[in-house]
Amino acid sequence: MGTVRFVSEHRPLTVWKRLQYELAPYAALANRSRGRFTPEPESPTRSAFQRDRDRVLHSAAFRRLMHKTQVFVSHEGDHYRTRLTHSLEVAQIARAISRTLGLDEDLTEALALAHDLGHTPFGHAGEHMLDQCMRGYGGFDHNAQALRIVTRLERRYAAFDGLNLTWETLEGLVKHNGPIADSDGTPAGPYAQSGLPVAISDFAGAFELALDTYASGEAQVAAIADDIAYNAHDIDDGLRAGLFDVIDLGDVPLAGEALSEVLKSCPGLERPRLVHETVRRVISTMIGDVVAETGRRLRQADPASVEDIRALDMPVVAFSAQLAEKNRVLQGFLRRRMYRHERVLAIMKRAQRVIRDLYEAYTEDPAAMPQEWRRDLDSLGDDKRARRVCDFIAGMTDRYALAEHRRLFDLDPLFR
Known part of the structure; x- marks a missing residue:
């Protein structure tokens, strides 16, 4: 695609533009972004992908992740991962890999x-x-909800709804796990049976996201x-919760091998340090395996641009076959020992009752929702009314x- 040049006799290169020189040829280049749905002037101090990252960080939806849990409900303790701490940990790992591979760290971090963002309580x-609950109205999918949040539900800017993120960030949000449609538009991958969520199909039609290709290496x-x-x-949270013990990891690939190495090199280590190590x-x-396997695939494919990455018939970022098998056994x-533990299943069953009760209550009496969520509700059809209720519940923290369930039903279903 030629050499990217930023040299100007009138203006020195900004730091982010100078950094573009250091990226691999197959990286997504911020200065060559396909742009935003609503055009905006370029920032003089930040790349387009840096602005995306910053907009995500400052969004209300991101702040709410602090009180959204993954496996454990918040009353069980303050030390378990939440969606927020998980997202920060993912960002750290992703940046480390991206830097090693010569990809754009800011786009990687934004994603x-x-x-x-689209996960429910x-x-x-x-x-x-x-x-x-939404079965008759298009269902619910957290990836589609994330797209809905960043393109519609966040209302912070004067000129547009959502965050007006770049095409590359939206593409990565929608298909970071691979293509979700065939070349003829037939839903594929996770949507092969259910069909594309409306939030994805509608927006992709307005801002072509090339649903039949892989996303960038950053995604x-x-x-x-x-x-x-x-x-x-x-593993850490399961051990902390007592759902299994360190000794149970002995025969588990990856975890068992790491545990054996720690016991050999640091005998007599107290339990918290043993777990962390x-x-x-x-x-x-x-991480080491991903970098090595991705390097092998890059050498084989020899992509000259991010478009070459998208055009491949397989992901370029992956585990080796050996580690993928170990990962499968670990999962x-x-x-067995964590996600389907009777203690976890019991609390999740009661948590599901909270969601069901709230959905039924707001559907039957929309006046139970805050004023901003009831606005113009009477003018909407059944499907859009249901989606409004769905958006409200999906955005809630645990x-x-x-608290809403206690207000509406005067009971706490998690403890009764």
Whole structure:
């Protein structure tokens, strides 16, 4: 695509523009962004991707992640991961990988920080229940909800709804796990059976997101960093909660190998340090494998631009086959011993009841919602009225959902 030049006899290069020279040829270049849905003047001090990252960080939806949980409801303790701490950990891992591969760290970080914006209260249990409630109105999908938040629901700027993020960030949000449609537009991947969520199909039609191709390397890095953070830190949270013990990790790939290494090199280490040293080695092993395997794939594909990355018939950022198998076994262990633990299932079942009760209450009596959510509700059709209720509930934190349930029903379903 030629050499990128920023030299001007009238104006010196800004720092972010100078950094573009240091990126790999297959990186997404901020100065070559496909732009924003609503055109804006370029910032003199920040690249387009830096502005995206900053807008995500300052959004109300990002702040709410502080009180949205993944596996444990907030009353169980302050030391478990929330969506916010998880997103920050994903961003750190993603930046480390992106820097090593010569990709744009700011785009990678923007995607890492934004990837969980669409999650409901109470983790996947809340998402599953809200999807059931919305079954007759297009269902609910957290990736589609994230797109809805950054293109419509955030209302902060005078000139547009949403955050008006760049095409590259929106592309990464929608398809960081791979293509979601075939070349003829047929839904594929996770939407092959259910069809594309309306939020994705409508916006993609207005701002063509090339749903049939892979996303940039930066988006792929953010996606795999999410997997790394999930697995490693769920080990930590599971041990902290007493759902399994350190000794149970002995025969589990990745975790067992890391544990054995720590026991050998640091005998007699107290439990908190033992756990941390084990988890950090799991993270390091997975990052090292991703960098090595991605380097191998890059050498094989020899992409000359980000468009070459998108045109490949497989992801360029990936685990090796050997580590992918170890990761599969580790995920199976966590599924059995943590996600399906009777204690976790019991609390999630009651959390789902909160979501169901709130949805039914607001649907039957919209006046129970705050004024800004009731505005013009009578003029909407049934599907849009249901989506308004869905948006309101999806944006709640765990504690706000519980407070609303107590207000409406005068009981606390998590403890009765």
